[in-house]
Structures are given as structure tokens and as C-alpha cells.
Amino acid sequence: MPQVTYLEALRAGLWEEMERDERVFILGEDIGRYGGAFKVTEGFFERFGASRVIDTPIAEAAIVGAAAGAAHMGLRPVAEMQFIDFISCAYDMLTNYVATARYRAGLATPMVVRGPCGGYVRGGPFHSQNVEAAFFHTPGLKIVYPATARDAKGLIKSAIRDEDPVLYLEHKWLYRRIKEDLPETELLTPIGEARLAREGRDLSIVTYGATVWKALDAAEQLRKEDNLSVEVLDLRTLVPMDDAAIMRTVRKTNKVLIVHEDTRTGGLAGEIAARINEQAFEWLDGPIMRVTAHDVPLPYAPTLEDFVLPQTEDVVKAARWLAKY
Amino acid sequence: MYRYLRLTRTLEERLVALYRQSKVIGGLFRSLGQEGESVASAYALQRGRNRDFLSPLIRNLGSMLVMGAQPIEILRQYMAKAASPTGGRELNVHFGDLELGFLGQISHLGDMIPVLAGIALSFKMRREPRVALVYIGDGGMSTGTFHEGLNFAAVQRVPLVVIGEYNYWAYSTPPDRQFATSRLADRVRGYGIPAVTVDGNDVLVVYEATKRAVEGARGGDGVHFIEVETYRRKGHAEHDDQHYVPGDEIERWARERDPIDRYVAQLVERGWAEAPELEAIDAAVKAEIDLAVDTCLDEPLPDPASALPGVYATPATTDPHWYRSL
Numbered sequence: 192m193p194q195v196t197y198l199e200a201l202r203a204g205l206w207e208e209m210e211r212d213e214r215v216f217i218l219g220e221d222i223g224r225y226g227g228a229f230k231v232t233e234g235f236f237e238r239f240g241a242s243r244v245i246d247t248p249i250a251e252a253a254i255v256g257a258a259a260g261a262a263h264m265g266l267r268p269v270a271e272m273q274f275i276d277f278i279s280c281a282y283d284m285l286t287n288y289v290a291t292a293r294y295r296a297g298l299a300t301p302m303v304v305r306g307p308c309g310g311y312v313r314g315g316p317f318h319s320q321n322v323e324a325a326f327f328h329t330p331g332l333k334i335v336y337p338a339t340a341r342d343a344k345g346l347i348k349s350a351i352r353d354e355d356p357v358l359y360l361e362h363k364w365l366y367r368r369i370k371e372d373l374p375e376t377e378l379l380t381p382i383g384e385a386r387l388a389r390e391g392r393d394l395s396i397v398t399y400g401a402t403v404w405k406a407l408d409a410a411e412q413l414r415k416e417d418n419l420s421v422e423v424l425d426l427r428t429l430v431p432m433d434d435a436a437i438m439r440t441v442r443k444t445n446k447v448l449i450v451h452e453d454t455r456t457g458g459l460a461g462e463i464a465a466r467i468n469e470q471a472f473e474w475l476d477g478p479i480m481r482v483t484a485h486d487v488p489l490p491y492a493p494t495l496e497d498f499v500l501p502q503t504e505d506v507v508k509a510a511r512w513l514a515k516y
Numbered sequence: 517m518y519r520y521l522r523l524t525r526t527l528e529e530r531l532v533a534l535y536r537q538s539k540v541i542g543g544l545f546r547s548l549g550q551e552g553e554s555v556a557s558a559y560a561l562q563r564g565r566n567r568d569f570l571s572p573l574i575r576n577l578g579s580m581l582v583m584g585a586q587p588i589e590i591l592r593q594y595m596a597k598a599a600s601p602t603g604g605r606e607l608n609v610h611f612g613d614l615e616l617g618f619l620g621q622i623s624h625l626g627d628m629i630p631v632l633a634g635i636a637l638s639f640k641m642r643r644e645p646r647v648a649l650v651y652i653g654d655g656g657m658s659t660g661t662f663h664e665g666l667n668f669a670a671v672q673r674v675p676l677v678v679i680g681e682y683n684y685w686a687y688s689t690p691p692d693r694q695f696a697t698s699r700l701a702d703r704v705r706g707y708g709i710p711a712v713t714v715d716g717n718d719v720l721v722v723y724e725a726t727k728r729a730v731e732g733a734r735g736g737d738g739v740h741f742i743e744v745e746t747y748r749r750k751g752h753a754e755h756d757d758q759h760y761v762p763g764d765e766i767e768r769w770a771r772e773r774d775p776i777d778r779y780v781a782q783l784v785e786r787g788w789a790e791a792p793e794l795e796a797i798d799a800a801v802k803a804e805i806d807l808a809v810d811t812c813l814d815e816p817l818p819d820p821a822s823a824l825p826g827v828y829a830t831p832a833t834t835d836p837h838w839y840r841s842l
Contacts (some may be wrong), residue, residue: 216641222570226725231802242641242643245672246666247671248667248668248671250664250665250667250668251634252627252660252661252664252665253632253661253664253665253667253668254668255629255630256627256629256630256631256633256634256661256664256665257531257630257631257633257634257637257668258632259630259631259634259636259813260631260632260634260635260637260638261634261635261637261641262629263614263619263634263635263640264614264634264638264639266637266641268634283624283627284627284630284661284663287622287624287627288622288624288627288631289517291622293600293826293827293828293829294605294609294826294827295605295606295610295620295622296606296611296612296619296620297602298612298614298619308827328835331729331828332663333828350762353829353830354829354830355828355829355830418771420731429827431831447527469838475800
């Protein structure tokens with residue numbers, strides 16, 4: 192089994208789907224001859240040609256709107272946001288047009304909008320954002336956020352095959368940082384299923400995206416230094432959320448820490464905590480606690496960014512506090 | 517074409533009556549005075565299953581009827597009936613039929629331009645000899661999505677025809693508060709798109725201009741823009757008393773430039789139709805609308821629980837909140 196990076200796994204999944212289904216096409220800024228800002232689509236233009244690999248003007252609302260129109264007509268567009276920060280320029284198109292299409296008009300809109308998210312890379316306020324909370328609130332959009340190379344591939348393939356519009360959030364800090372052995376056989380990650388990333392007994396960490404790796408590092412440190420057995424749940428899909436998997440881990444360890452890279456207020460952790468409160472209140476032996484970014488725009492300087500974002504050490508400290516509760 | 521003009525106007529007049537009886541739920545939007553450009557532009561398309569395609573705005577009822585929307589569907593929509601095309605989920609003319617080739621708008625003006633650019637892109641990618649047509653108003657042309665979508669379509673050279681309606685009023689705002697040029701067409705030429713301005717209340721002129729644009733687009737020469745000068749003789753919606761309109765502007769447009777009156781005069785002068793024929797069409801239209809109203813007036817509103825399914829393909833439905841079963 193060959194070792195592939197997160198980015199290579201994503202590229203392979205996209206490539207396989209374009210080979211498999213001629214309805215699949217990609218559009219975005221600099222994705223053609225240049226191969227994309229992060230080279231996700233390198234080689235696609237040469238293989239699939241200009242009609243299926245479309246370089247667009249800098250116009251995110253047009254990219255998303257055109258993808259929606261093509262999807263109505265039976266094609267399977269995959270739109271790239273060069274950085275996911277720029278998806279806010281298409282917020283209206285996604286939330287008002289795309290998300291409501293099936294409900295208000297019975298329109299199938301099978302499309303994927305994908306793009307690099309997240310910080311820890313010194314990208315500053317406009318190349319580091321996490322945007323899930325802005326779309327999580329709108330019924331009609333699915334959201335996936337892979338943390339592993341396996342899921343980077345498995346989820347892009349499932350997203351393309353899904354009948355609903357899917358936001359595929361990929362973390363640029365993970366692009367070349369993690370490598371995995373992947374089978375050469377078909378790999379599909381079901382949308383809507385969380386993954387138990389590490390088993391444990393004493394405390395659960397519910398997380399997704401890059402902080403899955405922070406949580407795993409923390410869990411290992413807590414095992415060595417505190418003899419704590421920490422379970423880590425990687426949500427993988429944010430909408431629809433796998434409530435059953437969350438409640439399973441809560442019932443097992445009775446203590447839960449929610450970790451995400453996005454800012455705190457109005458972030459997903461609040462919603463996850465509310466669901467646990469409603470569905471598993473009597474199983475809790477301590478308060479549901481959050482480790483998240485601070486509520487500031489993400490600053491550029493390494494000292495500032497590291498301070499604002501949740502770090503492994505933050506997860507360790509919070510987990511220790513909760514374990515003693 | 518005369519039938520669709522009359523159908524549009526008579527159907528809207530009937531809706532006004534229903535509105536005054538509180539049968540219409542919510543607002544009522546008239547296209548009085550603009551029926552000509554809606555009907556004539558749609559009439560220039562190839563119609564039928566999986567042929568040309570359009571996306572109307574709120575004052576393009578006529579274009580939808582031309583594409584095959586039925587008066588009873590419009591009535592049911594305005595009365596939020598269970599049997600309406602959207603099952604009571606959306607209002608008025610916000611509905612579509614992909615096969616017949618019309619797509620319901622959303623209220624955010626400009627958004628249909630990128631979507632129709634994408635539909636036209638699909639025609640181009642599949643080498644289908646089909647054309648998409650989309651309407652925009654003098655107000656809607658101020659939006660970012662209009663400009664993004666138009667530029668995208670121009671660059672991709674997709675088969676798209678854009679009808680720009682200069683109807684003098686965007687709600688209560690006149691053109692000189694929307695843009696600093698004198699014509700809509702001036703703003704579009706900068707995108708490398710051929711743009712013409714025509715008398716939107718001359719049905720034959722609109723038809724011919726649209727036909728040329730549609731066949732050009734079908735032949736592969738990209739996007740076309742037609743500015744139609746017309747006049748919105750009613751308010752933004754039925755509640756709007758139009759106090760902001762100066763002098764006798766409305767009466768003058770009604771007296772001198774009504775699109776239906778002018779078309780009737782053309783038909784009779786040129787010997788293409790005689791008054792009794794047109795009267796017979798009027799009577800048939802009235803009978804059709806009478807029957808449609810009788811059929812749907814007492815139909816039920818949607819079952820409340822039908823509000824939950826269909827946000828996604830999967831999961832197929834949303835569960836009611838827990839306290840609903842207490």
C-alpha cells in the first residue's frame with residue numbers, strides 16, 4: 192500500500208471520480224494550467240481538458256451559482272474556493288439559492304464546494320478561517336471536514352456522489368503533514384458517520400479537522416503523564432451530525448471536552464453541548480467544556496496566532512481539569 | 517402571442533379580485549404595462565420538453581405562461597394551496613419546471629444570472645443546441661451577482677440571452693438613483709457583450725430582437741443583452757400606492773404605449789386578425805381562468821406536517837421537535 196498525503200488522497204479521490212463519471216467537472220480560480228493554489232488539481236487540465244477543468248474569473252458567487260445551474264441540469268460540479276475564507280463572497284448564493292433549492296422547488300443540486308481551511312500556518316485573518324459555523328446554521332447544506340488522508344479521499348468521493356450540495360472543508364495544515372497507507376481499492380467514507388479515532392475510558396474529546404491531531408497528541412501525553420484513558424471522536428461530517436456516536440462516547444466516559452479550531456461564540460461546540468444536554472444529561476459526571484480559538488480575528492505573527500488557536504497543551508490542561516472534576 | 521398577452525393581463529386582474537377578497541396570501545405583483553416584453557421575448561425561444569430555458573422575475577408571469585405554466589398553477593401558488601407546484605412552500609411565481617424550461621427565481625435579485633450562466637454552460641459542455649434566457653431589472657442590475665454572473669457568462673461564451681427591463685421604477689427608486697449612465701445597454705457593452713435597446717412595449721420589435729439574439733447564441737456567438745424600455749404601471753406590489761410617481765406618467769403610458777393595445781392595432785391594421793377573432797380569444801381566456809378559479813378556490817392549504825420533509829435527499833425528512841409529542 193503506497194503512502195499518500197492528505198492532499199494526494201484528496202487529489203486521487205477527485206481524479207477517480209472524474210475518470211469514473213463524465214458528468215463531474217471542476218471550476219475555480221487558477222485550477223487549470225496552474226493546478227490550483229495548493230496544487231490539488233495539478234495535472235487535471237492536461238488529462239480532462241478545458242471544458243471539464245474551468246478557470247474562472249475571481250467571482251465566487253458566479254462560481255457557486257454557475258455550479259448550481261449546471262447541477263440542476265444533471266452535471267456534477269466541484270467548485271474550488273482558492274481559500275475557504277472567500278466562500279463568504281458566495282454566502283448569499285449558497286444559503287439562499289443552493290441550500291433552499293430542493294425544499295422550495297424540488298430542485299436537485301448535487302454539487303460540491305471545497306477549499307482549504309484553517310490556521311496554524313501563519314496565514315493571517317483572511318487565509319486561515321474556519322467557516323463551518325456560518326453554514327452549519329442553514330438547513331439544506333451538508334458539511335464534511337476530513338482529518339485523515341483516508342477520509343480526505345473517501346469523503347470527496349462520497350460528496351461528489353451525494354444528491355445534496357456538500358461543503359467539503361479541507362485543512363491546509365494537514366495537506367502535507369500527514370501520510371497514510373491507503374488501499375488501492377475503492378474508498379468511500381459514508382457521510383454522516385463519525386469515526387472513533389482513539390478508544391478510552393476516562394474522558395471523551397469530541398472534535399474534527401486539524402484539532403483531531405491536537406486531541407490525539409494530548410491523549411497520548413495524558414496517558415503517559417497522568418495515566419488517563421482518553422477517547423477521541425472525529426466527527427468527520429458536521430451536517431448531518433452523528434448524534435448517536437457522540438452520545439455513545441458520552442455514555443461510556445461520562446465526561447466530555449469539545450475541541451475545535453474555530454472561534455468560540457456561536458461555534459459548533461455550543462450546539463454539540465446542547466445536544467448532549469438534551470440527549471444524555473443524566474450520563475454526565477461533569478460539565479461539558481470547550482477548547483476553541485479565542486474570539487478574535489486570527490492574527491498573523493506566530494506568537495499571536497499560537498496564543499489565539501487551541502494548542503495541544505490547552506487540550507491537556509482542560510482534560511486534566513475535567514478528569515479531576 | 518395575443519392569447520398569452522391577454523392571458524397574462526386577465527389572470528392578474530382576476531388575482532387582484534382574489535387579493536381584495538383576502539384569498540391571496542401575502543403580496544400580489546403586477547406586470548401591467550410590461551406584459552409585452554415578457555411574452556414576446558419568451559415567444560422567441562424554442563419551446564417544448566428539454567428545449568430552450570428561461571428564468572423569470574416577479575414581473576415576467578407572461579414568459580412563464582408562454583413556456584407552459586398553467587393559470588391554475590399560478591392561482592394555487594398565490595393562494596398557497598397544497599396542490600400548488602411548491603406545495604405552499606414558496607410564493608407567487610416562484611416555481612419552475614425543468615423539463616418545460618423555466619426555473620423559479622429567488623428574491624435576491626441578480627442571483628439567477630450566475631445560475632442561468634451555469635445552465636447555459638451545461639448546454640455548451642454537452643454540445644446541446646439550447647439557449648438560456650434570463651430577466652433582470654434596472655434595479656437588479658445594481659447587484660454584485662448580476663455583474664459576476666454576466667462576466668462569467670461572457671468569458672465562457674455560453675449561450676445566454678439577458679433581457680434588461682428598464683421599467684423606470686425599482687420599488688420606489690428611479691433609474692438616476694440606480695446608475696449613472698443613461699441606458700442599461702451602455703453598462704453591459706463593457707463586458708464584451710453585444711447590447712441593444714428596443715421599445716419594450718412593441719411586441720413585434722421585442723420578438724425580433726430576441727429571436728436574433730437567441731439564434732446568435734445558439735450558433736455559438738455567446739451572450740447577448742437586450743434592453744427593453746417599458747413602464748411599470750402598478751406599484752411594486754398591490755399595497756404600494758405609487759405616491760412617488762410624478763404627474764400623469766402612468767396615465768400617459770397607459771393611453772399611448774400600452775403593449776396590448778398597440779399589438780391589437782398592429783394586428784388589425786396589417787390584416788393579421790380581425791376584432792371578432794380577438795374577442796373570441798378574450799372569451800376563451802376568461803372561461804379558462806373562470807374554470808381554474810372554480811377548481812382551486814376551495815382547495816385545502818398544505819397539511820402542516822408537510823413542512824418537514826425534503827430539505828435533503830438524505831435524510832428524507834426532519835423530525836418534529838420533542839415538545840410537539842408531549
